[in-house]
Amino acid sequence: MTPLSYILTAQAAEVAQAAPEVIDRIPSGYNHFVIPFCIGIAFFLIWITVGCIRLLLKIPHHDRLRFWASLVNPVTALKNIRDLFFDCLFHVKIWKRKPLLGYMHSAIAFGWFMLIVLGHIEVALFVPKRLGISKTALFYPIFYRFFVWMNPGHTTLRGWVFFFLMDFFLLYVLTGISLAVFKRFRSLALGMKHTTKPSFADRVALYSLWLIFPLRLLAESFTADLSGGSFLTIPVNHLWHFIFGDKLWIMPSWWLYSICLGLFFAAMPFSRYMHILTEVLWILLRNAGIKPNHPRKGVAEAEIYACSSCGLCLDACPMNVQKKNLKYSSVYFIRFLRRHNEKKINEIADKCLMCDKCHALCPVGVDAPALRRAQRATVNNSICFDYSYLDSASAAVEQGWTSPGPDCRPAEGEDSTPEVMYFAGCMSHLTPRIIKSVEKVFKAAGVSYVFADEGGGICCGRPLMLAGRNEAAAKTIAANKKMIEGSGCKTLVLSCPICFKVFKEEYHLEGIKVLHYTQFFNELIASGRLKPVMGQERLVYHDPCELGRGCNVYYEPRAALSQLGTLVKASKEYDESLCCGGSLGSLTLDARDRAKISEAAVISLVANKPDKIVTACPLCLKTFSESVANSSYPVDPVRVVDFAEAISESL
Amino acid sequence: MVDFGFGLVPSSRINLDLFDKERYEELASMEPDVRKCMSCGSCTAVCTAGKYSATSLREAIECIHNGQPDKALGMLKSCQFCGKCTMVCPRGINTRHLILSINKTYGEL
Numbered sequence: 001m002t003p004l005s006y007i008l009t010a011q012a013a014e015v016a017q018a019a020p021e022v023i024d025r026i027p028s029g030y031n032h033f034v035i036p037f038c039i040g041i042a043f044f045l046i047w048i049t050v051g052c053i054r055l056l057l058k059i060p061h062h063d064r065l066r067f068w069a070s071l072v073n074p075v076t077a078l079k080n081i082r083d084l085f086f087d088c089l090f091h092v093k094i095w096k097r098k099p100l101l102g103y104m105h106s107a108i109a110f111g112w113f114m115l116i117v118l119g120h121i122e123v124a125l126f127v128p129k130r131l132g133i134s135k136t137a138l139f140y141p142i143f144y145r146f147f148v149w150m151n152p153g154h155t156t157l158r159g160w161v162f163f164f165l166m167d168f169f170l171l172y173v174l175t176g177i178s179l180a181v182f183k184r185f186r187s188l189a190l191g192m193k194h195t196t197k198p199s200f201a202d203r204v205a206l207y208s209l210w211l212i213f214p215l216r217l218l219a220e221s222f223t224a225d226l227s228g229g230s231f232l233t234i235p236v237n238h239l240w241h242f243i244f245g246d247k248l249w250i251m252p253s254w255w256l257y258s259i260c261l262g263l264f265f266a267a268m269p270f271s272r273y274m275h276i277l278t279e280v281l282w283i284l285l286r287n288a289g290i291k292p293n294h295p296r297k298g299v300a301e302a303e304i305y306a307c308s309s310c311g312l313c314l315d316a317c318p319m320n321v322q323k324k325n326l327k328y329s330s331v332y333f334i335r336f337l338r339r340h341n342e343k344k345i346n347e348i349a350d351k352c353l354m355c356d357k358c359h360a361l362c363p364v365g366v367d368a369p370a371l372r373r374a375q376r377a378t379v380n381n382s383i384c385f386d387y388s389y390l391d392s393a394s395a396a397v398e399q400g401w402t403s404p405g406p407d408c409r410p411a412e413g414e415d416s417t418p419e420v421m422y423f424a425g426c427m428s429h430l431t432p433r434i435i436k437s438v439e440k441v442f443k444a445a446g447v448s449y450v451f452a453d454e455g456g457g458i459c460c461g462r463p464l465m466l467a468g469r470n471e472a473a474a475k476t477i478a479a480n481k482k483m484i485e486g487s488g489c490k491t492l493v494l495s496c497p498i499c500f501k502v503f504k505e506e507y508h509l510e511g512i513k514v515l516h517y518t519q520f521f522n523e524l525i526a527s528g529r530l531k532p533v534m535g536q537e538r539l540v541y542h543d544p545c546e547l548g549r550g551c552n553v554y555y556e557p558r559a560a561l562s563q564l565g566t567l568v569k570a571s572k573e574y575d576e577s578l579c580c581g582g583s584l585g586s587l588t589l590d591a592r593d594r595a596k597i598s599e600a601a602v603i604s605l606v607a608n609k610p611d612k613i614v615t616a617c618p619l620c621l622k623t624f625s626e627s628v629a630n631s632s633y634p635v636d637p638v639r640v641v642d643f644a645e646a647i648s649e650s651l
Numbered sequence: 652m653v654d655f656g657f658g659l660v661p662s663s664r665i666n667l668d669l670f671d672k673e674r675y676e677e678l679a680s681m682e683p684d685v686r687k688c689m690s691c692g693s694c695t696a697v698c699t700a701g702k703y704s705a706t707s708l709r710e711a712i713e714c715i716h717n718g719q720p721d722k723a724l725g726m727l728k729s730c731q732f733c734g735k736c737t738m739v740c741p742r743g744i745n746t747r748h749l750i751l752s753i754n755k756t757y758g759e760l
Contacts, residue, residue, distance in 0.1 A: 350748070379755075380751060383751065383754045383758065384728065384754075384758070385728055385730070386728040387729065389700075389703040426699050426734075426735050427735065429735075430697065430735055430738050456699070457699075458699060458703075459699050459733035463731070463733050464731065464732045467732055467747065467751065469732065472731075582738075584734045587747060588682075588745065588748050590684065591744075591745070592743075619738070622738060
């Protein structure tokens, strides 16, 4: 190298150093190819803004105030941030159950989120004039790599970091997308037996979503020698040059990328992908503690649009042991709610067992059973009823129809009040072995008690609520409440989970401890008042829906049972446990379909060859006993017993 | 008129001409289980509301067959929907939905 040329090169390098790192390749910052994207995103933004305003206007005034207050309350604000990251971006709930599926969802959601955020930061750092209120702000950060020329003589570490991160997250999303494509054809490999049948808009959005990221890679790799790239785009760029020589189709690839993005955003409001944004709104409303009181209007609207149609509820639903029942799953219920298809909505709402499993497993916490109940109320709440006899219950006592109301106050001459009041409920009266065992346990532990409905009582109100007859339920609740509060009892023990749930949630009994007998007996064992003998038997515990998912009582019954024998696992338990099939929740499911559900539940329970199936609900007890007795399916001899029976037998 | 020595009490006279076949078919399409009832009365025997007020699904179904839907509705007005009748029904009738369906079909009369 001659000294002169050396000086010239050095000068050129100096000039390059002095020039900015990123240069606007196209001074206007605009190209026609951005039009499809702009149309799509503009339509989408208008749609969602109008939707949000409409929704907020529709919710009752006090709920709206509560919503604004929750946003500034630091506790809920922190919870909001946590939930938004964990539920919307990382999909922690899906990770926990199906890791591959969780990876797929979080790769697409978090990866895409990071691409958008980093893209905007990049523009803000290198071409700040294109952001803010500039005309190009809408599309420039999205197509940043098209509009700039990278000065190869002057790339800072900052630039390299961005190149690397952008390529890294693009690759991350691409792995998620390829898993998604694979899942469409072989869902079982990712842990899903059934997947949702996509609607037309779903398909449009789905296929454009699949194409967006490969096209982005194509477009960015075509321009990589102009606008720079990293470990992914540069080698791919070399590959294209190797295959096509110097003639790369830069414009067509950017056009296609823009069209796909535009198509996706235009189809989004009518497709399952609307959840990407409505999920955020629903989480905020949910955390503000606002509950829907109509299946379609107000908050419910945010809830039904938050459904991602992922179909996790399909495998969860106990009804789906029969393929014909797939159409009654929550995902389709919500789809028809969106479409206002009243006939289908009612049909699906009435079929559900209300076991709450879809709600427990839903990645965004959509409470479909509550919406179904609200839907039932729109039809059944107005059915006329006449409970005037409840007011004259005392007259019934006089006529000798029923026993006098219980009294927990100390009798004359005695100074101790009975420790608990026991309420068996209608169902337990049909399975008196439960009542007998409960009384035996009380006596063994020396618990003084009053039997509230020894001569039969009235219904707790939960079955009416499940049918959507809320006004009628309020009547029976008021009558029972009067009876209990009038008795002066301090602890109320219930043997039916259906009663337990409604007593706990709707009765608001001031100063009275409401316990399910599994909780109370466990307390007795823990305090040493009850001393069961450890046996040799293998036990399996069935979580009744209303007790487990309904009231979150999973631990106490298991703790007590582990004192009686070896507790073995069912193939599905805790919040994944299957409904016994006898649920009062379903209005239209017939006996034959119910038998199929019971069969599946028994098979899950006997997975580890127990000697006894223990349940803590009179309805489950009856259903399982029948199912095991008439089993036309292969099941080893197993006894079905109630929790109280199991305890009393071991005393 | 021949005097047989006994007569019908007008109030308990059954008029089968009043049986509304169309409406009954509507009910049966809503809840086919209505055809399964054999009037054993198990539902009435266990009825929670029946303890306090005249409530009987068995009788309500009879009344519908006898063309007395109003009487049937009155018989079900006190129902608390507790589901004990479903638990005991030997024919596996979906009694709760049947009661709802009777209310929906004959309710607007």
